[in-house]
Amino acid sequence: MSDGRGLLKAMLLPGATFVLFLILWQIAVEYGIAPITVASPSRIAATVIREWDILWFHMEPTLLTAIMGYLAAAVTALCLGFLVYSMRRIESSVLTVGAVLDSIPIIAVAPILIIWMGLSLSTRITITAVICLFPMLISVIQGLNTQPKNAQELFTVLAAGPVQKFRLLALPNALPYIFVGLKIAAPLAVLGALVAEWTGAEWGLGVFMINAMFGLRVDQLWSAVFLACAMSTGAYGLVCLFEYLSVEPGQNPDGGKS
Amino acid sequence: MSGLSVAGVSKNFEIDGRRFEALSNIDLSLDAGAFGALIGPSGCGKSTLLRLVADIMAPTEGTIAIGGLPPSRARKEHHIGFVFQDPTLLPWRTVLENVRLPLEVAGAKASPGNATPLDLIKLVGLSGFEHAKPAQLSGGMQQRAAIARALVLSPRILLLDEPFGALDEISRHRMNLELLRIWAETRTTALMVTHSIQEAVFMADKIYVLAARPGRIVDTVEVEMERPRRLSQMNAPAFTSAVERVRASLFGDRLGMLNDE
Numbered sequence: 001m002s003d004g005r006g007l008l009k010a011m012l013l014p015g016a017t018f019v020l021f022l023i024l025w026q027i028a029v030e031y032g033i034a035p036i037t038v039a040s041p042s043r044i045a046a047t048v049i050r051e052w053d054i055l056w057f058h059m060e061p062t063l064l065t066a067i068m069g070y071l072a073a074a075v076t077a078l079c080l081g082f083l084v085y086s087m088r089r090i091e092s093s094v095l096t097v098g099a100v101l102d103s104i105p106i107i108a109v110a111p112i113l114i115i116w117m118g119l120s121l122s123t124r125i126t127i128t129a130v131i132c133l134f135p136m137l138i139s140v141i142q143g144l145n146t147q148p149k150n151a152q153e154l155f156t157v158l159a160a161g162p163v164q165k166f167r168l169l170a171l172p173n174a175l176p177y178i179f180v181g182l183k184i185a186a187p188l189a190v191l192g193a194l195v196a197e198w199t200g201a202e203w204g205l206g207v208f209m210i211n212a213m214f215g216l217r218v219d220q221l222w223s224a225v226f227l228a229c230a231m232s233t234g235a236y237g238l239v240c241l242f243e244y245l246s247v248e249p250g251q252n253p254d255g256g257k258s
Numbered sequence: 259m260s261g262l263s264v265a266g267v268s269k270n271f272e273i274d275g276r277r278f279e280a281l282s283n284i285d286l287s288l289d290a291g292a293f294g295a296l297i298g299p300s301g302c303g304k305s306t307l308l309r310l311v312a313d314i315m316a317p318t319e320g321t322i323a324i325g326g327l328p329p330s331r332a333r334k335e336h337h338i339g340f341v342f343q344d345p346t347l348l349p350w351r352t353v354l355e356n357v358r359l360p361l362e363v364a365g366a367k368a369s370p371g372n373a374t375p376l377d378l379i380k381l382v383g384l385s386g387f388e389h390a391k392p393a394q395l396s397g398g399m400q401q402r403a404a405i406a407r408a409l410v411l412s413p414r415i416l417l418l419d420e421p422f423g424a425l426d427e428i429s430r431h432r433m434n435l436e437l438l439r440i441w442a443e444t445r446t447t448a449l450m451v452t453h454s455i456q457e458a459v460f461m462a463d464k465i466y467v468l469a470a471r472p473g474r475i476v477d478t479v480e481v482e483m484e485r486p487r488r489l490s491q492m493n494a495p496a497f498t499s500a501v502e503r504v505r506a507s508l509f510g511d512r513l514g515m516l517n518d519e
Binding site: 148150151153154155156157158159160164168169172173175247248249 | 309312313314333334336338340342343344346348349350359360362363364391393
């Protein structure tokens with residue numbers, strides 16, 4: 001692991017690139033190089049501050065939808081993963097169904113679910129969960145089934161029962177894999193919530209975006225986009241933090257040689 | 259009392275529909291508290307034999323008894339300690355938590371023997387590293403922790419599968435001396451797989467020399483050297499003659515042919 005200074009150094013270049021990008025963007029807008037439909041970073045910031053109350057009013061249900069959908073997908077993926085772990089024969093069936101579900105564009109899934117379940121929070125949560133599920137499922141299944149042979153033999157010699165093998169070996173060993181899926185799914189949850197709101201909701205950042213678009217309120221549209229980005233990166237960062245706290249760096253049960 | 263007895267044991271594998279005889283008619287017996295070594299070329303089935311004793315696999319034919327118990331019962335009653343070639347520590351657990359793992363699995367509140375996990379960590383020379391993670395330790399230290407883990411339930415038999423094969427020669431000598439000291443303190447029967455003739459002779463009371471295809475015992479060599487063993491004994495006539503005999507059994511007269519050329 002890199003220490004604090006190493007981390008700072010590692011963030012210097014991307015950070016500087018980002019700042020440079022913002023400056024160029026600001027200049028492009030100020031000097032009329034960019035089209036008038038593009039808001040400058042300073043105006044986006046000003047709008048976010050000025051209209052924070054209304055933005056937060058719309059952001060709250062989006063956050064709720066994203067978090068609930070994400071958690072529902074995580075619980076489903078863990079349950080299905082455990083099922084596949086205990087019955088290896090169903091692995092290909094579960095993955096096939098998952099892949100087919102995942103291959104339907106989310107924008108096509110949404111109307112089907114709405115007709116089926118009506119326009120409600122639970123429909124939006126389901127849409128979000130559907131888009132999050134597949135990457136989580138794959139990582140859970142792969143993680144639970146990737147156990148080093150030696151560690152399995154160790155648990156055999158120790159006469160460990162199936163529950164002990166799962167709790168003490170398979171699950172902690174799978175954590176690094178599971179977190180890959182959780183990280184991929186984190187920004188997807190925000191995307192899912194926004195798409196779900198586009199297809200029908202009374203409040204939400206998605207609704208706010210659509211309204212801003214039809215009203216040609218450029219500053220508001222851009223500030224909503226900015227907040228959506230912040231939510232996605234924030235969600236990703238939060239999952240990374242959980243990973244940092246719960247996974248041993250260089251985790252490798254085959255003797256920890258890595 | 260018999261520590262380990264293996265009688266008429268064979269093990270067949272099926273590879274691509276073809277039967278392959280890994281071990282053929284193995285007979286072996288160790289007194290309780292004795293140290294045995296298995297030596298032979300790669301593919302002679304010595305690791306397989308160790309896994310049959312540990313009940314990780316079942317023999318095709320023959321019987322095995324550990325202190326009078328069949329391997330399945332010995333395993334379920336936690337009488338078997340196994341040290342793998344890799345330390346196989348769980349990287350998310352500290353040294354102490356790794357050493358305590360067998361107790362947790364067995365549901366035992368305290369160690370059945372007299373030695374607690376902390377005593378064993380001291381015994382293997384890891385005091386001060388109780389709360390270190392495996393990745394923070396050297397290979398030799400990791401293997402010490404693995405030995406402590408194998409001993410925590412006071413097993414009747416300690417099985418070692420080339421435990422120091424990954425270490426350099428200097429560390430290996432040191433670890434072998436340590437292992438003998440630990441073994442002498444715990445008074446458990448031990449069976450070690452090794453590639454090294456010197457190591458086998460230095461450690462064991464009894465050496466079983468195996469040949470490959472099919473895996474079979476071609477010679478049994480008893481080592482008459484006093485314990486505790488010291489590195490200086492490696493110059494003693496008893497040591498040299500035992501090494502010569504194991505070498506002759508391993509290479510037969512092919513060694514002579516090589517010398518003639």
